[in-house]
Amino acid sequence: MDEVFKKRVRMPQLREKLMSAAVAAEYVTDGMTIGMSGFTRAGAPKSIPFAIARHADYQNLKITLITGASLGNDVDRVLTRSGILARRMPFQSDPTLRDAINRGEVLYIDQNLSDTSELLRTNQIAPIDVAVIEAVAITETGAIVPTTSIGNNEIFAMQADKVIVEINLSHSLELEGVHDIYIPSHYPHGAPIGILTPSDRIGSTAIEISPEKIAGIVFTDEPDSPSPILPPDEDTSAITGHLIEFFKKEIRLGRMTEHLRPLQSGVGTIANAVMSGLADSPFSHMTVYSEVLQDSTFELMDMGKLDFASGTAITLSPHRAEEVFANFGRYKNRLVLRPQGISNHPEVIRRLGVIAINTALEADIYGNVNSTHVMGTHMMNGIGGSGDFTRNAYLAIFVTKSVAKGGRISSIVPMVSHVDNNEHDVDILITETGLADLRGLAPRERAQAIINNCVGMDYRALMREYVAEANLRGGQTPHVLEKALSWHQRLRETGSMLP
Amino acid sequence: MDEVFKKRVRMPQLREKLMSAAVAAEYVTDGMTIGMSGFTRAGAPKSIPFAIARHADYQNLKITLITGASLGNDVDRVLTRSGILARRMPFQSDPTLRDAINRGEVLYIDQNLSDTSELLRTNQIAPIDVAVIEAVAITETGAIVPTTSIGNNEIFAMQADKVIVEINLSHSLELEGVHDIYIPSHYPHGAPIGILTPSDRIGSTAIEISPEKIAGIVFTDEPDSPSPILPPDEDTSAITGHLIEFFKKEIRLGRMTEHLRPLQSGVGTIANAVMSGLADSPFSHMTVYSEVLQDSTFELMDMGKLDFASGTAITLSPHRAEEVFANFGRYKNRLVLRPQGISNHPEVIRRLGVIAINTALEADIYGNVNSTHVMGTHMMNGIGGSGDFTRNAYLAIFVTKSVAKGGRISSIVPMVSHVDNNEHDVDILITETGLADLRGLAPRERAQAIINNCVGMDYRALMREYVAEANLRGGQTPHVLEKALSWHQRLRETGSMLP
Numbered sequence: 001m002d003e004v005f006k007k008r009v010r011m012p013q014l015r016e017k018l019m020s021a022a023v024a025a026e027y028v029t030d031g032m033t034i035g036m037s038g039f040t041r042a043g044a045p046k047s048i049p050f051a052i053a054r055h056a057d058y059q060n061l062k063i064t065l066i067t068g069a070s071l072g073n074d075v076d077r078v079l080t081r082s083g084i085l086a087r088r089m090p091f092q093s094d095p096t097l098r099d100a101i102n103r104g105e106v107l108y109i110d111q112n113l114s115d116t117s118e119l120l121r122t123n124q125i126a127p128i129d130v131a132v133i134e135a136v137a138i139t140e141t142g143a144i145v146p147t148t149s150i151g152n153n154e155i156f157a158m159q160a161d162k163v164i165v166e167i168n169l170s171h172s173l174e175l176e177g178v179h180d181i182y183i184p185s186h187y188p189h190g191a192p193i194g195i196l197t198p199s200d201r202i203g204s205t206a207i208e209i210s211p212e213k214i215a216g217i218v219f220t221d222e223p224d225s226p227s228p229i230l231p232p233d234e235d236t237s238a239i240t241g242h243l244i245e246f247f248k249k250e251i252r253l254g255r256m257t258e259h260l261r262p263l264q265s266g267v268g269t270i271a272n273a274v275m276s277g278l279a280d281s282p283f284s285h286m287t288v289y290s291e292v293l294q295d296s297t298f299e300l301m302d303m304g305k306l307d308f309a310s311g312t313a314i315t316l317s318p319h320r321a322e323e324v325f326a327n328f329g330r331y332k333n334r335l336v337l338r339p340q341g342i343s344n345h346p347e348v349i350r351r352l353g354v355i356a357i358n359t360a361l362e363a364d365i366y367g368n369v370n371s372t373h374v375m376g377t378h379m380m381n382g383i384g385g386s387g388d389f390t391r392n393a394y395l396a397i398f399v400t401k402s403v404a405k406g407g408r409i410s411s412i413v414p415m416v417s418h419v420d421n422n423e424h425d426v427d428i429l430i431t432e433t434g435l436a437d438l439r440g441l442a443p444r445e446r447a448q449a450i451i452n453n454c455v456g457m458d459y460r461a462l463m464r465e466y467v468a469e470a471n472l473r474g475g476q477t478p479h480v481l482e483k484a485l486s487w488h489q490r491l492r493e494t495g496s497m498l499p
Numbered sequence: 500m501d502e503v504f505k506k507r508v509r510m511p512q513l514r515e516k517l518m519s520a521a522v523a524a525e526y527v528t529d530g531m532t533i534g535m536s537g538f539t540r541a542g543a544p545k546s547i548p549f550a551i552a553r554h555a556d557y558q559n560l561k562i563t564l565i566t567g568a569s570l571g572n573d574v575d576r577v578l579t580r581s582g583i584l585a586r587r588m589p590f591q592s593d594p595t596l597r598d599a600i601n602r603g604e605v606l607y608i609d610q611n612l613s614d615t616s617e618l619l620r621t622n623q624i625a626p627i628d629v630a631v632i633e634a635v636a637i638t639e640t641g642a643i644v645p646t647t648s649i650g651n652n653e654i655f656a657m658q659a660d661k662v663i664v665e666i667n668l669s670h671s672l673e674l675e676g677v678h679d680i681y682i683p684s685h686y687p688h689g690a691p692i693g694i695l696t697p698s699d700r701i702g703s704t705a706i707e708i709s710p711e712k713i714a715g716i717v718f719t720d721e722p723d724s725p726s727p728i729l730p731p732d733e734d735t736s737a738i739t740g741h742l743i744e745f746f747k748k749e750i751r752l753g754r755m756t757e758h759l760r761p762l763q764s765g766v767g768t769i770a771n772a773v774m775s776g777l778a779d780s781p782f783s784h785m786t787v788y789s790e791v792l793q794d795s796t797f798e799l800m801d802m803g804k805l806d807f808a809s810g811t812a813i814t815l816s817p818h819r820a821e822e823v824f825a826n827f828g829r830y831k832n833r834l835v836l837r838p839q840g841i842s843n844h845p846e847v848i849r850r851l852g853v854i855a856i857n858t859a860l861e862a863d864i865y866g867n868v869n870s871t872h873v874m875g876t877h878m879m880n881g882i883g884g885s886g887d888f889t890r891n892a893y894l895a896i897f898v899t900k901s902v903a904k905g906g907r908i909s910s911i912v913p914m915v916s917h918v919d920n921n922e923h924d925v926d927i928l929i930t931e932t933g934l935a936d937l938r939g940l941a942p943r944e945r946a947q948a949i950i951n952n953c954v955g956m957d958y959r960a961l962m963r964e965y966v967a968e969a970n971l972r973g974g975q976t977p978h979v980l981e982k983a984l985s986w987h988q989r990l991r992e993t994g995s996m997l998p
Contacts, residue, residue: 087941102974107941110975112923122852122893123754125939187760187852187893192691255622261686346891347846353621353686368918376914376983377974383923391890392845394621394686415875417980419867419918424611424882440624442586442606475601475876476609481916482988484875485980492980 008167009217011142017217024164024216025051032129033064035156039313039340040093040267040292041072043149045134045166046222049075053082062086064126068151068312068340069113069384070094072225080106090116091382102378110372110382113291114344117155121186130215131160133207135167136175142211143204146179146337147171148224149313154181154339157207162215169221174328177205179337184345195348198262198289198310201336226318229295232273235401238432239270240277243357243397246428246435247283258282262289264349264389265296266358267315270399272296274357279303289352291343291385293335295320301331310336312343344388353394358386358421360398362411363429363454365447365463366477367438369398369421375488376417383420390421395428402431402456408496410459412450414466415484423477429454443477458498507666508716510641516716523663523715524550526629532563534627534655538812538839539592539766539791540571542648544633544665545721548574552581561585563625567650567811567839568612568883569593571724579605589615590881601877609871609881612790613843616654620685629714630659632706634666635674641710642703645678645836646670647723648812653680653838656706661714668720673827678704678836683844694847697761697788697809700835725817728794731772734900737931738769739776742856742896745927745934746782757781761788763848763888764795765857766814769898771795773856778802788851790842790884792834794819800830809835811842843887852893857885857920859897861910862928862953864946864962865976866937868897868920874987875916882919889920894927901930901955907995909958911949913965914983922976928953942976957997 009015025048028034034052038044044067055061061084069091070076076094079085085097090111092098101108111119119125133153136145144165146153157163182203185191194202232240250256260283265271275296278286288297288309295317300306314337316324324331342348349356361380362370371386372379390396398421400411411431423443429436434453438446451463470478487497508514524547527533533551537543543566554560560583568590569575575593578584584596589610591597600607610618618624632652635644643664645652656662681702684690693701731739749755759782764770774795777785787796787808794816799805813836815823823830841847848855859868860879870885871878889895897920899910910930922942928935933952937945950962969977986996 089939104943104970104973104977107944108975109939109941110923115923119938123752188696190695190850190852192693192846192850194691196689197687253622346849347691350845351689351691353689373974373976375974376980377969377972377976377978379975387890387923391886417978418976419921420923422918422921424609424614424886424919439618440588440608442608444603445606470876471603473876474603475872475874476607476878477872477876477917478603479876479916481875481984481991484984489981 008137010140019216021047021051025055035128035131037133038071039068039149039151040315041225042313042315043147044071047220056082056084093381112387113385114388117341128160131156131163143206143208145176145206164216166218170223198287199308227315229317230269235432236273240274242435244281259285262287262352264290264356312340344385346392349392355395356389356393357397360400364416366443367423367426368416370416370418371420373418391425397428399430412455507636509639518715520546520550520717524554531628534630536632536652537570538567538648538650539814540724541812541814542646543570546719555581555583592880611886612884613887616840627659630655630662642705642707644675644705663715665717669722697786698807726814728816729768734931735772739773741934743780758784761786761851763789763855811839843884845891848891854894855888855892856896859899863915865942866922866925867915869915869917870919872917890924896927898929911954
């Protein structure tokens with residue numbers, strides 16, 4: 001243990017900061033804003049949050065919790081149950097927390113993931129009091145080496161009065177070197193972010209802060225929660241098929257080469273299945289400039305299809321995690337993890353000409369996408385990076401199955417009940433029934449393309465009827481306002497969007 | 500005339516390309532895509548469009564017309580009446596064209612203004628066949644010096660097979676030198692855009708193309724249409740007052756200095772009045788990084804309040820235009836005009852930390868903004884640059900009067916009928932009744948801030964009633980779906996949103 005300890009805490013004077021999670025938790029007091037590491041199940045601290053929750057039992061504690069994105073290891077569930085969460089941003093995906101948000105008990109600020117660090121850096125939201133950061137190690141100079149995600153760690157650690165580091169022995173020291181920590185300069189001294197290709201490194205491999213700010217070091221040895229990835233099904237395979245045919249056509253038209261362009265794919269089963277499906281494509285030497293690197297990233301690397309991947313987190317299924325982290329050296333020189341303010345930065349996404357592939361919760365016939373709100377009111381997870389990528393991408397693609405809940409819900413509706421990504425940005429919509437290329441189309445043309453290609457077969461006649469009635473009313477974007485949300489109302493009243 | 504001719508067409512071999520507008524118009528044939536100069540009434544060609552419309556009488560001519568933004572000098576009206584317009588993008592503001600769009604007769608693609616040149620450059624929409632560009636002069640090397648706007652001129656001229664130049668003698672040769680033409684490099688060779696402050700120049704003062712592409716040169720002598728700017732009224736003064744108080748508070752909080760940050764303001768009376776109002780503020784040495792430079796820009800310069808202004812067009816009232824262009828030397832070294840792909844580029848807007856002030860057509864209690872569609876269906880003008888700036892700004896501000904049509908319309912509604920700028924991006928909402936600072940607020944808090952500060956007095960009780968009922972249904976963003984658009988329906992049925 002002594003040898004391990006020295007390797008993990010390499011600055012000698014910091015070794016005296018070793019403490020239990022329970023003691024570290026006492027730094028968190030009522031009214032504080034806590035910045036916590038973690039992005040889509042990867043890299044969340046695994047003991048201090050629970051100690052904070054227990055500690056909350058003894059006092060009336062309410063905090064604002066800011067993370068990278070969602071957390072694994074039941075952290076959000078336990079913190080919600082402890083009643084400690086007053087405010088939460090910028091993303092979550094925990095069912096218990098979600099319910100508390102939708103009951104109005106936890107105030108949730110659903111943010112574009114590139115924005116949080118900028119708001120903090122420019123002092124537009126309350127500053128971080130305590131940062132809780134999972135780390136692989138602390139270097140000779142007191143710099144913090146993150147684990148499987150960076151998220152907003154760099155701004156949390158730099159801005160906090162006190163930093164608590166949770167060194168997790170379950171993460172291999174081999175992770176050191178994969179990170180690229182860069183803090184953009186700022187008005188009036190703003191300078192370009194020097195990333196010209198996905199593999200460019202512009203920063204340091206650890207988060208450099210004054211070592212005096214490190215108030216406590218806690219050791220743990222628990223792996224990240226695995227990400228449950230469902231295997232591709234008939235529908236996701238059909239979606240992938242449409243996408244591959246589309247890319248082939250773009251190549252024939254001279255718009256891309258068979259290396260495509262840097263790819264981003266959203267979190268979750270459908271987007272991961274689509275990326276995995278590119279294994280059976282003629283495309284080669286692909287690159288990824290994305291947010292979360294899922295199983296598909298490593299599958300494509302293993303097949304020799306993918307040259308390089310840039311992200312802010314590595315979130316894998318149990319089997320894949322075991323395989324990747326046991327052989328991390330095989331991948332390390334083809335990977336970089338960046339702060340989410342950089343992985344999702346408009347400047348870089350636009351410059352690289354990223355192809356963005358995200359999942360729509362629902363879309364409408366004019367190409368507006370709802371990424372967040374069930375029935376326009378109830379939060380699912382959050383917009384995440386979908387907005388950052390969609391609005392700056394070379395090609396913004398949304399995928400969804402045409403129907404859900406055994407056909408009772410149409411994913412394509414007359415008017416979405418909430419808009420996260422709007423008609424001005426959405427280029428391509430794909431369901432298992434087909435692909436609609438919306439580029440350069442006026443709204444009336446978009447409606448035809450989407451109905452003819454993407455709407456589920458059971459809903460096409462119904463949708464044509466709606467459009468016919470709307471067209472009689474005229475306008476650039478025809479609607480029958482009193483019926484625009486009627487499919488949602490029918491679902492609410494009868495349990496199905498079908499009449 | 501000979502001396503004038505030589506000064507305006509400085510490359511001798513191009514002088515033989517002089518022709519009448521009628522002859523030039525014959526280059527335009529059925530099915531073509533025409534790129535035409537002009538941005539918000541400034542810099543549109545003033546004779547060739549009319550010759551094309553006349554020429555259309557003799558044949559069945561249908562074209563796609565792409566511009567910078569709206570056109571002055573009745574060009575859109577005359578082209579619409581001639582029946583020549585099949586498709587139009589990316590912005591317009593002409594009543595005759597608007598009606599044709601809303602009847603579905605002209606297909607209108609309403610685009611973020613930074614996107615059009617990228618779509619053309621990457622060959623994602625049909626290429627330009629003929630470019631018609633208003634110019635001050637053609638240089639010794641055949642380069643085109645634009646007039647009072649650049650818009651998309653650079654990409655039109657570079658991409659077109661044939662370029663027709665309309666040299667307008669009413670524009671002073673002094674305009675030469677004010678432009679900064681820069682074409683961003685491209686995947687896989689994308690490089691940073693080197694603008695670090697609003698005054699940085701990174702390109703050339705004229706559009707450099709192969710002189711052989713210049714198929715015709717036509718002379719005109721007609722000024723730009725003036726822009727009707729209404730004087731500030733009580734409501735716009737109140738809006739400005741709220742904004743100034745807000746800026747003062749931000750300065751007290753240490754977030755800005757009294758120089759503010761580079762300012763953008765949308766086109767139109769309210770935004771111009773707000774900018775003019777900054778004359779009576781304690782702020783000094785301000786800068787502008789915007790799209791359209793209106794009267795207010797020059798008023799602030801004359802008062803010594805504004806150090807520098809960057810835009811893509813100069814659009815002035817008759818009186819102000821006379822004054823500014825007669826004394827252009829006084830302003831020239833404090834101005835730069837850029838292509839709209841650069842004035843509106845996400846990379847630069849984000850780097851400069853622009854304060855964006857745009858006008859909302861309607862907004863809702865959660866901070867979503869409709870910038871385009873009356874009653875969710877009928878196009879007003881288009882999104883213009885509001886999206887480019889809002890989503891990348893340091894501070895995204897929307898202004899609107901709380902009511903319209905003598906109080907029969909509330910500009911703040913339960914749910915907007917169309918979303919152009921969404922809740923994730925809108926930071927500040929101002930009406931004459933007050934200012935809502937939405938930064939860091941959850942939707943339920945935003946609703947309170949907006950109702951208490953921005954909703955018109957006659958609508959507050961009604962809105963509180965809606966919110967109370969919505970809250971009973973729960974959710975992150977509570978709504979009563981069947982009533983969310985009921986205010987619009989009531990307006991349609993009764994002529995007023997008031998019950």
